Amino acid sequence: MSIKEMIAIDNLSYTYPDGTKALDAVSLRIYKKECVGIIGPNGAGKSTLLLHLNGILKGQGVVKISGEEVRDDNLCDIRRSVGIVFQDPEDQLFMPTVEDDVAFGPINLGYDRKEIESSVNGALEDVDMIKAKKRISHHLSFGEKKRIALATILSMKPYILALDEPTSNLDPKGRCEIMQALAKFDKTKIIATHDLDMVFELCSRTIIFDKGRLVADGPAKEILSDKALLEKHNLLLPFCLQR
Amino acid sequence: MHLPEIDKYSNLNSFFHSWDPRVKIISFSILIIVIALLPNITPAAIAFLMASVLLILSKIPVIFVLKQLRWVFFIIFFFLIVMPFTVPGDAMLRLGLLTASQKGFDLAVLIALRAVSMVIIIFPMFGTSEFHRSLKALQKLKVPNKIIQMIMFAYRYIFVFLEMLSRMLTAARARLFNRRTDMFTLRTIGNLTGMLFVRGYEKTERIYQAMQSRGYTGSLSIQDEFRLTGKDFAKAFLIIGMSVLLNITGICLCP
Ligand SMILES: Nc1ncnc2c1ncn2[C@@H]1O[C@H](COP(=O)(O)OP(=O)(O)OP(=O)(O)O)[C@@H](O)[C@H]1O
Ligand SMILES: [Mg+2]
Numbered sequence: 132m133s134i135k136e137m138i139a140i141d142n143l144s145y146t147y148p149d150g151t152k153a154l155d156a157v158s159l160r161i162y163k164k165e166c167v168g169i170i171g172p173n174g175a176g177k178s179t180l181l182l183h184l185n186g187i188l189k190g191q192g193v194v195k196i197s198g199e200e201v202r203d204d205n206l207c208d209i210r211r212s213v214g215i216v217f218q219d220p221e222d223q224l225f226m227p228t229v230e231d232d233v234a235f236g237p238i239n240l241g242y243d244r245k246e247i248e249s250s251v252n253g254a255l256e257d258v259d260m261i262k263a264k265k266r267i268s269h270h271l272s273f274g275e276k277k278r279i280a281l282a283t284i285l286s287m288k289p290y291i292l293a294l295d296e297p298t299s300n301l302d303p304k305g306r307c308e309i310m311q312a313l314a315k316f317d318k319t320k321i322i323a324t325h326d327l328d329m330v331f332e333l334c335s336r337t338i339i340f341d342k343g344r345l346v347a348d349g350p351a352k353e354i355l356s357d358k359a360l361l362e363k364h365n366l367l368l369p370f371c372l373q374r
Numbered sequence: 375m376h377l378p379e380i381d382k383y384s385n386l387n388s389f390f391h392s393w394d395p396r397v398k399i400i401s402f403s404i405l406i407i408v409i410a411l412l413p414n415i416t417p418a419a420i421a422f423l424m425a426s427v428l429l430i431l432s433k434i435p436v437i438f439v440l441k442q443l444r445w446v447f448f449i450i451f452f453f454l455i456v457m458p459f460t461v462p463g464d465a466m467l468r469l470g471l472l473t474a475s476q477k478g479f480d481l482a483v484l485i486a487l488r489a490v491s492m493v494i495i496i497f498p499m500f501g502t503s504e505f506h507r508s509l510k511a512l513q514k515l516k517v518p519n520k521i522i523q524m525i526m527f528a529y530r531y532i533f534v535f536l537e538m539l540s541r542m543l544t545a546a547r548a549r550l551f552n553r554r555t556d557m558f559t560l561r562t563i564g565n566l567t568g569m570l571f572v573r574g575y576e577k578t579e580r581i582y583q584a585m586q587s588r589g590y591t592g593s594l595s596i597q598d599e600f601r602l603t604g605k606d607f608a609k610a611f612l613i614i615g616m617s618v619l620l621n622i623t624g625i626c627l628c629p
Contacts, residue, residue, distance in 0.1 A: 207589065
């Protein structure tokens with residue numbers, strides 16, 4: 132196994148308790164510093180896949196994070212390495228103030244006061260929200276919440292960042308700001324999204340999911356310009372490639 | 375939609391706003407306990423006056439407090455009506471078969487005065503700091519972590535749930551739903567409530583996942599930033615002194 136293999140998934144299947152089969156024998160390798168876009172129609176299993184990366188969900192099959200299998204006894208380490216940003220920031224921001232929220236992860240990681248302070252400030256600066264540090268979370272606008280949700284993960288300094296629809300429901304400016312913050316993060320990134328233009332701009336590689344199966348995997352530019360392949364899976368060419 | 379924000383006026387500037395929340399909570403708690411133990415009407419009336427003065431000093435608008443307390447008043451009013459007729463004692467007033475006793479009436483007034491004074495004091499106590507600072511103070515005062523988490527999440531998500539409810543009601547109204555007294559209305563309200571529970575449950579599940587992702591294993595620590603000064607103790611001395619005086623008045627006036 133090479134050192135650069137950050138995520139290794141073998142034959143992963145997952146069925147929700149109500150019987151919905153969400154992942155079907157997925158195998159996948161993601162390498163260091165790659166930025167991978169995961170696309171596919173609604174219900175394809177993108178979010179379900181992300182939840183497997185840090186052991187929130189456990190299906191049949193093997194998930195390895197930088198060579199280590201995700202097990203119950205190393206969840207702590209795994210969660211330190213893999214940061215997941217959830218789709219709905221309302222689920223992610225549960226502390227009273229922005230500062231408390233961004234400090235939540237570092238406190239749980241056992242950082243000391245100075246480290247907490249500096250990682251909170253660093254993360255808020257990365258998403259350009261340092262001015263909101265003392266604000267009350269539930270008074271923020273949706274776009275601000277999205278950015279703070281990203282900061283709550285950045286403050287834990289993960290070396291794999293997994294994002295679930297980071298640009299959904301944002302206005303063009305909010306989308307731009309999130310993308311800038313993401314571009315700054317230079318470690319391994321996995322982005323599940325319907326925003327193919329963002330994938331085109333940010334990702335080097337694209338994976339298509341459909342009905343729980345991995346159906347295509349290749350360089351982003353190639354996959355995103357393959358009109359027939361995209362249409363077969365209810366997707367359209369990115370706007371920047373349409374004439 | 376009306377939201378229950380007790381710390382709505384925490385950004386004002388008063389005697390109590392600048393007080394360290396830890397000392398503030400302890401001092402007011404002592405006052406509240408003393409009031410709860412007052413034995414008769416005169417000291418309870420004094421306590422009521424004190425509470426009113428404290429409220430005015432806190433600069434929280436009285437109208438806001440009255441609005442928040444409407445249910446408390448409702449319950450107290452109920453006491454005032456019922457107790458004179460249910461506590462045995464010398465007759466004060468006869469209404470047909472019912473007899474109202476002086477003792478019952480006095481008791482009701484005592485309870486009413488004590489209760490209103492205590493809830494009024496909640497406002498200078500918790501309404502003059504941002505709520506999350508009060509929570510941090512409670513944590514510093516060694517209130518069990520589970521209780522703090524419960525209060526904190528309840529307070530954080532009550533807004534989200536009220537919004538969810540209001541969105542669902544709007545959606546129902548948009549399809550011409552009108553509240554009447556019939557089976558259809560009842561069934562609809564039942565479904566809406568059911569939906570609210572299901573959504574609430576799923577939401578808590580997702581929040582829990584987000585918490586786990588950030589290393590949550592069951593206990594919560596919040597950073598604090600408190601520093602005590604002489605002024606904090608002077609204010610504590612004042613409030614606790616008032617409590618002691620009130621207590622002594624209560625004992626002296628006890629028949
Ligand atoms: N908590 C759950 N219980 C039962 N079934 C679920 C649950 N969450 C998702 N599913 C089902 O699992 C399948 C995959 O869902 P998932 O959320 O992973 O899709 P997705 O690719 O993220 O879709 P979207 O683009 O709409 O976010 C869907 O059929 C969905 O209905
Ligand atoms: Mg999804």
